[in-house]
Amino acid sequence: GSACGKNLSKETIGSIGEQKTTNYALRADMTKEEFIKEVTDGLLPPPAYFPMNVRLNKEGYENVENIIADAQALDANAFEVAAQETEALILDVRHQDDFSNGHIPGSIFIGIDGQFAPWVGALILDYKQPILLVTPEGRENETITRLARVGYDQTLGYLQGGFEAWKNAGKEYDTLNAVTAAQLETLLPEGIQVFDVRKPGEYAAEHIENVPSTPLDFINEHWAEFPKHDSFYIHCAGGYRSVIAASILKARGYHNVIDIKGGFAAVRQTGIKTTAYVCPSTLK
Template structure:
């Protein structure tokens, strides 16, 4: 028996390759499916099943393409109703894979079709649970995403999830391995661990939602407390996962390389969004006016989903040379399939063509300290904005600096001064550069990025606090 976790950091997502005696099951595959086919081929094995734990909201799964390429059936748990051909399993249905079995456990609550898959070894012993978004390490799936489809409130869904955990998962033996669908960084939960493999026993001991003496009402209150609004692209990804989608290889082949002059012309004619995915330092030194920065080396896909509200938005790319196809693929992972093309030769080709470009002004944390002290000496206050998440802000922030989370930056535009210089920071510099690019694209050209973010700020004499007025948080 072989179990391989294929973890994708920018999505905080785990797909799984399971093999026994030449037969393979894939659980929650990514949209680009060739790697799974290649692994099976290298092992002289055949993909027999494609298991889906639920209709994913945060990424587009590869189930449809993988089924087309291999002929393997797509398997969902009870209450799933996909538009394409699939096997909808019954609760407790057993699937034989070589010398082992995989049992479908219907565990509604995150969504109503949510299911876990329990692997039993060749001796029939419970060995591992592929828990999808029902159980994470340190948390459970948020119960607010499926309200509309289920015609239920988040509190009602949380109650269903409580029952699923108590009747299907907590009775399992402590030594059963837990393989979740996501880790820290996913918006599908609020307290996910950085670890990606655990055990039932560890979760019973450490996961707040699995406390043995927890009442149903306590569970509902704690699981629904502090939930931020989900990214706008989530419902659209559910729709793609439920109804089907184009092959990612076709999407990559349709995106065209444009020289600088043609790129500019296409941008003007199509009203495409220019997305620059280079490192933030390179973006600061020079970028196409009104382009938006979301670096491919950070939490790329989730930030694209959070900030580009329409998955059908035409996109033109500025990438590091050689990263064009990877970027298109990573956009497609979260349903952004309308990449019109990319700047051939990267940003240098734009500069070499003599076309106009913009920059972002940056200051060190030490310089910000000097500026803030100078303002204080005149009984004034420098305009500084914190674009980290509310939880980070609550833990510690600069005294008297407001919380303007990047996720909701459009809601805070009126708070940024149009004429005066102001400063933005995040934790390390990635998100503040995204914020700066968005603000500049909307005419706020006096924005200054703080290099190194709050990590650097804490090393200065700038006063910080952990006091939070609830009204300052979204």
Template sequence: MKIEQIYTGCLAQGAYYIESNGEVAIIDPLREVKPYMEKAAGENAKIKYVFETHFHADFVSGHLTLSKETGAPIVFGPNANPSFDAIIAKDGQEFKLGDITIVALHTPGHTMESTTYLLRDEKGKDHAIFTGDTLFLGDVGRPDLAQKAADMTQEQLAATLYDSLRTKIMPLADDVIVYPAHGAGSACGKNMMKETVDTLGNQKKMNYALRADMTQKEFVKEVTEGLLPPPQYFPLNVKMNKEGYEDIDTILERGTQPLSPEAFEAAANETGAVVLDVRHQDDFVKGHVPRSIFIGLSGDFAPWVGALIADVQQPILLIAPEGKEEEAVTRLSRVGFDNTLGYLKGGFDAWKKAGKDYDTVTSVSANAFKKALSEGKVPVFDVRKESEFVSEHVDKAANTPLSFINDHLAEFPSDDTFYVHCAGGYRSMIAASILKSRGIHNLIDVAGGFKAIKEAGAPVTDYVCPSTLK
């Protein structure tokens, strides 16, 4: 028996390759499925099943393509009603895989079709659970994403999740291994641990949601408390996972069309496409196509695209480092952005050589920023999360989290110069690009972000109770 977790850091997502005696099951595959197929072929094994724990909201799964390419049936749990052929497992239904058995345990609550897959080894002993978004390490799946589909409140879904955990998962032995669908950084939970594998026994000790003496009322309160609004693209990904999507090869062929500067400019004007610059922030600051949006491949690329562009149907034109065009299109497709129309051949250098207008971002060092603070009052906007800001921030700075920057546009000065920063420079450059695309050019980025600001000795404020923030 072989179990391999295939973890994608950008999405904080875990897919799983399980093999026994020449037969393979894939759980929650990513959009690009060739790695799973190549791995099985290399082991002289056949993919027998594609298991889905639920209809994912934060990424588009590769279940349809993988099933088409291998002939393996797709398996969902009870209550799933996809628009394509699939096995809808009954609670407790067993699936033989070589010498092992995979059992579908219906664990509704995150969504009503959510299912945990229990793996029993060659001797019939409970070995591991693949929990999807039902149980994370340190947390559980948020219960507010499926309210509309389930016609239930988040409190009702949370109560359902409480029952699922206590009747299906907590009775299992402490040595059972927990393999979740996500880790720290995912928007599908609140307090996930950085680890991606643990034992159920340790989770019973560490995870607040598995406290033995916890009442259902206490569980509902804790699980629903402090939930931030989900990204706007989540329901669109659910729809694609449930109803279907284009093949990844079609998307790659369309998205990797090279365009000359003239053709690129014409396409942008004719289609209303977002010009997405995925280079490093240090390159974007020196020069970029006017009104282009920066979201660099080097950071949490796909989630930020989903959070800030939101509409998966939005046409996109790419400016990418040479050789990174296919990677960018692939990573966009992971979160459902399939409408990439091509990329700027020769990159930004070709745009400049063609004599096209370009823009820059004014950026200063943390020391220069510190000097400006000492010389008088200057507006400062911190685009980190509220939790980061509350912990420590520049004196008198305003908190305008990047995820909700469009809600804060009226707060930025229209004429006076202001400074913007994040933790290290990535998010503030995204913010700067969005502000400039909206005609707000009187900004200065602080290179290196709060880390550099603090090292420079600028005045900062420690913890402030959130209720006192304005």
């Protein structure tokens, strides 16, 4: 589902009859109190950008075409200078594997092919933050447009030629360390630290035994839990969110973070012991 609700289905069309049969919140014998409890239980707070978007919709916003026209195509040298002089956030929207294999130091990953806008809104709290983009070639305008649609219209420019242009210019770049789920299985007996950055509901349904829940949505509330010097491992469901989290951690100086490739989906294919959260009130 999206940030607008919970338990949303993937279907884009349907009938009222189907909903009455399948929708968890439309039971025929449900009381008003039960309905309220069903639709609000486990519902996360709205992303930080929701109130800002409401205000923009009321007051008006910049024409997207003007924002695209103002964004500059920058070669590697100009991009580096702009990053230093403006203190802009470098936002890398390529695939997570591409980011892991090489990225500009200090850049943040939020992939354009994932739930891009919701994660931008949840994690970049200042919508006036100047932004410099690293995108797949040919997707610069798309990225600028999708940022502007949720109120982020301070895109200064993008790296012309993409990340390859940065490498070809001989600029410094960083990589993200990673292990497979199979490798993780051999490491767990050594007492390594693992963190689960999925949503609380996903964690409650099933998680690696003795691994804490540190949701990406609330990563700013968990800094004290991540070790500053010892290596630690993070995972999400499939690999997208864990790389977002890892990029944020590395930008904050946590270079000892290691991603678990394939996330929990890959973990479940191993012999790693998992468990589900049981609410104390349900215990007899």
